[in-house]
Every structure is written in C-alpha cells, then in structure tokens.
Amino acid sequence: xxxxxxxxxxxxxxxxxxxxxxxxxxxxxxxxxxxxxxxxxxxxxxxxxxxxxxxxxxxxxxxxxxxxxxxxxxxxxxxxxxxxxxxxxxxxxxxxxxxxxxxxxxxxxxxxxxxxxxxxxxxxxxxxxxxxxxxxxxxxxxxxxxxxxxxxxxxxxxxxxxxxxxxxxxxxxxxxxxxxxxxxxxxxxxxxxxxxxxxxxxxxxxxxxxxxxxxxxxxxxxxxxxxxxxxxxxxxxxxxxxxxxxxxxxx
Amino acid sequence: xxxxxxxxxxxxxxxxxxxxxxxxxxxxxxxxxxxxxxxxxxxxxxxxxxxxxxxxxxxxxxxxxxxxxxxxxxxxxxxxxxxxxxxxxxxxxxxxxxxxxxxxxxxxxxxxxxxxxxxxxxxxxxxxxxxxxxxxxxxxxxxxxxxxxxxxxxxxxxxxxxxxxxxxxxxxxxxxxxxxxxx
Numbered sequence: 001x002x003x004x005x006x007x008x009x010x011x012x013x014x015x016x017x018x019x020x021x022x023x024x025x026x027x028x029x030x031x032x033x034x035x036x037x038x039x040x041x042x043x044x045x046x047x048x049x050x051x052x053x054x055x056x057x058x059x060x061x062x063x064x065x066x067x068x069x070x071x072x073x074x075x076x077x078x079x080x081x082x083x084x085x086x087x088x089x090x091x092x093x094x095x096x097x098x099x100x101x102x103x104x105x106x107x108x109x110x111x112x113x114x115x116x117x118x119x120x121x122x123x124x125x126x127x128x129x130x131x132x133x134x135x136x137x138x139x140x141x142x143x144x145x146x147x148x149x150x151x152x153x154x155x156x157x158x159x160x161x162x163x164x165x166x167x168x169x170x171x172x173x174x175x176x177x178x179x180x181x182x183x184x185x186x187x188x189x190x191x192x193x194x195x196x197x198x199x200x201x202x203x204x205x206x207x208x209x210x211x212x213x214x215x216x217x218x219x220x221x222x223x224x225x226x227x228x229x230x231x232x233x234x235x236x237x238x239x240x241x242x243x244x245x246x247x248x249x250x251x
Numbered sequence: 252x253x254x255x256x257x258x259x260x261x262x263x264x265x266x267x268x269x270x271x272x273x274x275x276x277x278x279x280x281x282x283x284x285x286x287x288x289x290x291x292x293x294x295x296x297x298x299x300x301x302x303x304x305x306x307x308x309x310x311x312x313x314x315x316x317x318x319x320x321x322x323x324x325x326x327x328x329x330x331x332x333x334x335x336x337x338x339x340x341x342x343x344x345x346x347x348x349x350x351x352x353x354x355x356x357x358x359x360x361x362x363x364x365x366x367x368x369x370x371x372x373x374x375x376x377x378x379x380x381x382x383x384x385x386x387x388x389x390x391x392x393x394x395x396x397x398x399x400x401x402x403x404x405x406x407x408x409x410x411x412x413x414x415x416x417x418x419x420x421x422x423x424x425x426x427x428x429x430x431x432x433x434x
Binding site for chain 1: 265266269270272273274276277278280282283284286287290291294298380381382383404405406407410
C-alpha cells in the first residue's frame, strides 16, 4: 500500500499568497529515513520550496515538503504556478483560490484545506527545473531597458485621453524594473503576470508596441536568457519615441 | 473590496501590511511551516489593532518592517520549545534576511520609527517603489556613501547614482520639493 502524507494548504486572498506544509515526521515515517537536512530553495522571486534529498542507490531523489507561493491568483491566470507544486497540491490550491462558496467580500479569512498525497507523487510527478539565476550583466541590461521604456511611456501620449493609459503602463513597467532589481537575477513571475495584465488592456492603437513587450516579459518569468527580452524592450522604446515624434504637435 | 468593519485607510493599512509580511517571509530563512503561524498571528493582531496602528505608523509596510524580526524570533522560540529544544535557546537572528540587520544596525537611525524619517522614507517608497525609495533615503537622507549603499542593494555604484539622479530629477520637477529635504 502506498503511504500518504497529510498536507495543509492555506490561501490568503488579501495578500494573494499560499502556504503549503506537512509534518516532517510523517514524511520520515513514509520514507523510512530520518528527515534531518531540509533544503530550502527560492525557485523564483515569489516562490520558496522546501524539500528533502534521499539517496536511492546512486540517485538522489528530492521529496517536496513545503512551499510559500506569492501572487497565486495573478500567476495562475497565466499558468505560472503549476510547475512549482506537485499536481495534487496544485489542484487543491486552485480549488481554494477559485472557491465559489467563499464570500466575495470576505478577504480576511484564510481559506484552508487538507489533502493527502501519496509519497511517490512528491517526487515523481514533480519536476522543478534547476534554479536559473541570471548573471548580473543580463539583469542590469534588462533593468535599464525596462526602466527606459517605462520613462518613455511616462512622457505620455500625444492626446490627453491616451496619457492615462501611458501612465498606467509606465507605472507597471517601473514596478517590474524594481522587482527585477530586488530579485537579483531570479525570475519574477508575479511581476510578469501583473505587467502582462496591464499590457493586455492597452488600446488597439498601442498594440503594435505592447504585444511584443507582452511576449518579451514572459522570458523574465523563466530562468532562460533575458537578452532577447532586453533587446525587444529597447526596440519598443525606439518605436514609441519615433511614433510620438510622428504624432507630435507639428504633424 | 468593501468591509463595513474598517475604514478605507484601515483596509489599505491591513492590505499593505500583509503584502509586505508575505514578501518579507518569502525572503527570510524561517521554515515554511512556521510562516503560516506568523501570518495568522499578524493577521489576527492587525484586524484587532488596526485603528490604533493606523495612527501610529505611516504605512502598513513600515509597521511590518518594525516588528518583523521580533515576531519571527517569537515564533521560532515557541517552535523550538515545542520541539523540546528550549525556548530560551540561542537567538537565531542570523537566518533572517540582510534587510533586517541593515535596518537595525544603522547607528545614525537609533529609532527606526522616528516619525520624520519614517514619513520621509514611506513617502519616497510610495512614490518611487521600495528599492529606489530606500536607496535614495539611505544616500540622500541618512548620508550613506553611494558605493556602500549600492553594494548592499546588489547593484553597481553607477547604477545607484543613475537611480538617485533620476529620482532627484523627478523631485526637482515638483515645486519646492528638491531643496526641502535633500541634505
């Protein structure tokens, strides 16, 4: 019979964050080995995971123990949560996030659930890519590109009606740059989801600029190279500046 | 979001505090199993005391920064006691993030809750974001060396100088602000 481990899952709507944990002793009992060294790892700027390594012959298997996830609802809309949790725990968490029975106005009560996960699922169905902390020069390049783009949007549109839209995009890009600096090379999925949401609301007249930016920011939610994203941001800024000159008061 | 129990400033204070709390928890070394207890205790405290707190602290984030270490140490001690490791064991402050040490080790800021400083810091953070606001506050208000502050923020000196001059430029655009607070 497969041993199961009891996990408690809590979701706080007010801070859009989740905490998932189990008793070390249960995992130790299920595995038949003591759980001494818990490995705490930041998968990205918004996710911390605890796991324990168990030697199985020549291989070292990592068993999931606990996690803290920030920006759950925001990230889940873009599929930026499912890869950080074992499948069954992810399903339980999503059922809490999208709990239709919860009072819409009651953001104060944490939503809680308990679920039992077979010990095998804590390692076999859960694969986390190696944490990719981007090198400093890449972080600086992308921060500078996002910052410049934010300032270009901040200078506003040519018409008063579009200035508010430009300011909204500028603010979200500035927050993205702040988060990128703070994350020190780790992916920033929550900031990416927030920025993508703002960009998706851009009017048709800006789509030729915001769509490539929206696609580029997704690179910043992964540990893969950010150079392309920085390049696209720089191009978008140049295009924005060109268009604002073309649509300026003289034209 | 509406809630008849709290005024809008109180709701904003609670939300800002809880968002700051989960961010601080996510960047410290506290075991995840304890974070739920810290978050629940803080949540309960905030909902009970918010009417008082909102008059004493400029923002929810400032309040969390002020009490974060204490609350985490309390939770750790309780946890260690429950595991039979002794409630009065060594203070495990070393596992917390560098920001905590940074906040409380600065001798020029003996009282981090000094209202004038706190308000100034909160104003800068609100307008320019956490990183930029704190950087400018450290260098231009507390008078820290740009290189030292830049190193602590994990950025180059030139990047820090660029950020500071950008913020000052923006402040300079506002009548009377630029000369009002920069030392």
